[in-house]
Structures are given as structure tokens and as C-alpha cells.
Amino acid sequence: MSCIHSAVTNPGFQTEEYLAQYDMKNEYTQAQGMIDKENGIYYFCPLGSVYVYYYDEETDTQGKLCAKPECTHEDASCNAYLGVSNIGIQIYDHSLYWIQGGSLYRMDLNGENHEEVRTIDVLYGVDPLFAVHRGFLYTFVLQNEVQQGDSEMTLWIRRYSLDDAEQAGQTLYQEEQGSLASYRYHMYGNSLYFLCNQAMDDTYTEYEATLYVYDTEADQCEVLWSENQLLWDMGADFKKDKGTIQIMGAGGYRTIPFFQIYILGDSGEVQKEGPFYLGEAYAGRGSRFYFTRDYIIQSKPDAGGEGLRYCVRDDQGEIVMEGECAQEYGAEIDYWLQEGQDVIMEQNITHSLDDNQLMHAYQITRISEYGSQQELLRVEE
Numbered sequence: 310m311s312c313i314h315s316a317v318t319n320p321g322f323q324t325e326e327y328l329a330q331y332d333m334k335n336e337y338t339q340a341q342g343m344i345d346k347e348n349g350i351y352y353f354c355p356l357g358s359v360y361v362y363y364y365d366e367e368t369d370t371q372g373k374l375c376a377k378p379e380c381t382h383e384d385a386s387c388n389a390y391l392g393v394s395n396i397g398i399q400i401y402d403h404s405l406y407w408i409q410g411g412s413l414y415r416m417d418l419n420g421e422n423h424e425e426v427r428t429i430d431v432l433y434g435v436d437p438l439f440a441v442h443r444g445f446l447y448t449f450v451l452q453n454e455v456q457q458g459d460s461e462m463t464l465w466i467r468r469y470s471l472d473d474a475e476q477a478g479q480t481l482y483q484e485e486q487g488s489l490a491s492y493r494y495h496m497y498g499n500s501l502y503f504l505c506n507q508a509m510d511d512t513y514t515e516y517e518a519t520l521y522v523y524d525t526e527a528d529q530c531e532v533l534w535s536e537n538q539l540l541w542d543m544g545a546d547f548k549k550d551k552g553t554i555q556i557m558g559a560g561g562y563r564t565i566p567f568f569q570i571y572i573l574g575d576s577g578e579v580q581k582e583g584p585f586y587l588g589e590a591y592a593g594r595g596s597r598f599y600f601t602r603d604y605i606i607q608s609k610p611d612a613g614g615e616g617l618r619y620c621v622r623d624d625q626g627e628i629v630m631e632g633e634c635a636q637e638y639g640a641e642i643d644y645w646l647q648e649g650q651d652v653i654m655e656q657n658i659t660h661s662l663d664d665n666q667l668m669h670a671y672q673i674t675r676i677s678e679y680g681s682q683q684e685l686l687r688v689e690e
């Protein structure tokens with residue numbers, strides 16, 4: 310790996326402490342760029358939408374992010390319009406960033422002053438994501454290549470300077486990930502951590518999970534941990550907290566759901582906890598499994614599809630809250646997030662109307678302890 314320049318352009322970045330203005334919020338990375346928040350205002354861009362929406366907690370108002378007088382909010386002239394191939398949003402240094410095609414753009418948090426920040430390589434492939442963090446843009450994408458009949462996924466991670474738009478992007482990582490892969494990343498201080506969970510063969514019964522750390526100052530990548538996991542078919546994630554890293558994986562899509570935790574200490578020792586088995590109620594079709602800062606969240610629609618059962622557990626498998634909420638026909642959970650003691654779920658809803666038109670809606674709901682529910686935002690497109 311070449312080391313042409315130091316990634317640290319701002320002397321204030323030479324700390325491992327969290328910098329609220331310049332560090333990405335790791336708790337939102339599971340939402341894959343669909344949601345971010347600043348000063349009590351949520352910014353929301355559903356997957357596939359061309360608009361960015363907001364919900365202001367203080368005033369309980371919502372809508373497209375545009376205050377232009379006489380705007381109909383229905384075409385590209387609207388301040389909330391991001392473009393057809395955008396891959397989500399992120400707040401950085403009090404601006405809202407997004408990628409569209411081969412460019413990174415930003416706007417003020419009130420929707421004004423759209424500007425192109427720089428050009429980038431177009432993110433062709435599956436699960437494209439980005440992070441703006443400490444003066445740089447990081448992009449991620451899985452590229453699918455068919456080789457001798459087998460489909461191979463390659464994870465690409467690239468980095469671009471925000472200050473020097475002329476400087477070309479730099480490839481940080483590019484490696485094949487087997488026939489099926491999922492990945493998670495988090496940024497902590499001057500390190501990019503990413504976890505790859507890959508299927509070992511086409512039967513999807515055996516997985517290998519590997520956690521990497523990329524030191525953005527030294528330009529070095531190393532493997533922190535790797536293990537062959539039987540059946541981590543419901544996904545994996547990780548978090549760094551008080552000097553340790555917890556790697557969490559879940560399996561049992563077709564059998565009995567379970568989760569398992571590996572704890573990596575400072576000196577490289579690994580402690581294994583679990584598997585914690587969670588009963589059959591959340592196995593099978595429609596089941597979702599998410600790891601947040603403190604919680605493990607499971608959900609599954611009931612057989613009739615009109616209700617959704619959810620269960621929030623701590624990292625020892627103990628139930629923190631459990632309940633059922635009404636579910637609209639055609640609703641699917643995209644993600645669960647934690648917010649303080651509460652959880653937030655995002656559902657995307659598709660059903661056909663009487664005139665054969667498709668109705669597509671997104672809804673964000675907050676569920677607090679004791680089960681009270683509040684709809685934060687509902688978007689129909």
C-alpha cells in the first residue's frame with residue numbers, strides 16, 4: 310500500500326476522541342444512508358427515492374426538505390431533489406452530503422445552496438454506501454463478477470479528499486468475497502473498521518467472518534479477527550466500546566434463531582459468548598435481526614401479515630421490551646435503529662390500489678419502553 314500523503318489534513322483530526330462535527334455517527338450506518346439526524350431534525354432519503362425528507366421533533370412537522378416559495382416540490386428544481394441514482398445521505402460539518410452518479414454533492418441543512426464537491430468513480434455494483442469522515446469521502450461497493458460459472462463478489466473501498474478535489478481517489482481495499490457477501494463498516498477516530506461475512510459455498514450453510522482495520526494515518530490494513538462461522542445467515546455487525554470490540558453474528562433463519570458474540574480485548578485476546586438461543590417465534594420468512602449499540606432487535610410479521618412481533622434484548626439475550634404492533638398490508642422492515650432507550654423502525658410498504666396503480670410508502674415509527682408508538686414520518690411516493 311502506497312503512502313503518498315497523510316490522510317490527516319486538519320491538525321484537529323489527530324485525536325481518537327469522537328468529534329461530533331466531523332465523525333460519522335456509527336449508530337446510523339445500519340440504515341445504509343437512509344437516515345441521519347442533527348439538532349432534533351431527522352433527514353430521511355428512502356432507498357430509490359429522488360427526494361430528501363425531514364421530520365422536526367420540536368415542531369412535529371415533516372415534508373420534503375424545501376422552503377422555496379411557490380415550489381411544487383415535484384421536479385428537479387425542488388431543493389429536496391437529489392437525483393435519480395443517489396445512494397442516500399449523510400450529515401457532515403453542518404451540511405447534507407449525497408452521491409449522484411460520478412459526483413459528491415452537498416447542501417445546507419435547510420435544503421439551500423446545492424453544490425458539487427468533487428467527482429468520484431461511479432459506484433457500479435451491489436450495496437453501494439458512503440461515509441464522509443474527517444476530511445475524506447469513503448465509498449464502498451460490492452461488484453459481481455461471474456468467473457467460470459461462479460458468481461464472485463469483490464468489495465471495493467475507495468477514498469477521496471474533500472479539500473483537494475483534483476486529487477484522484479485512492480483504492481484502500483479490493484478483494485474477492487466469495488459467492489455471497491455482506492459487509493458492515495464503522496469509523497472510529499482515524500480508523501476504518503469493516504467486517505465481511507461471506508458464504509463458503511453455494512449451500513449457504515457455512516460462513517466466514519473477517520474483521521479488518523484500516524489505519525487512515527499510516528495507510529495500513531490488517532486483519533483483526535477471522536473465524537469460520539457455521540450459519541451466520543442472518544448477518545453480522547460489530548461495535549467498539551471502551552477499548553474492546555464486540556463482533557456479533559446471528560443465525561437460524563430456517564431453524565432456531567441465535568446470536569453469538571466475540572469480544573476482542575486490547576491485547577488481542579478473544580472471548581466468546583453464546584450462542585444465545587432465542588426460540589422459534591422469530592425464525593423464517595420476514596424475520597429481521599439487528600444489532601444496535603446496546604440492543605439486539607428481532608422482528609417478524611405474523612402469519613396474516615397484519616401484525617408485527619418485535620423483541621428487544623440486551624447482549625446477554627435478556628428481554629428489554631417485547632410487543633406487537635399493527636402492520637399495514639405489504640409492509641416490510643428495512644432496518645431497526647436504537648435511539649437512547651427507544652427503538653426506531655423503518656418500514657417500506659407496497660400495495661396495489663383499486664386502479665392497479667402501485668402505492669409505495671415509507672414510515673418511520675418510534676417505539677418506547679412499555680410499547681408506546683409514535684409515527685415520526687410517513688412518505689408516500
Ligand SMILES: [Zn+2]
Nearest residue numbers: 375380382387
Ligand atoms: Zn420544493
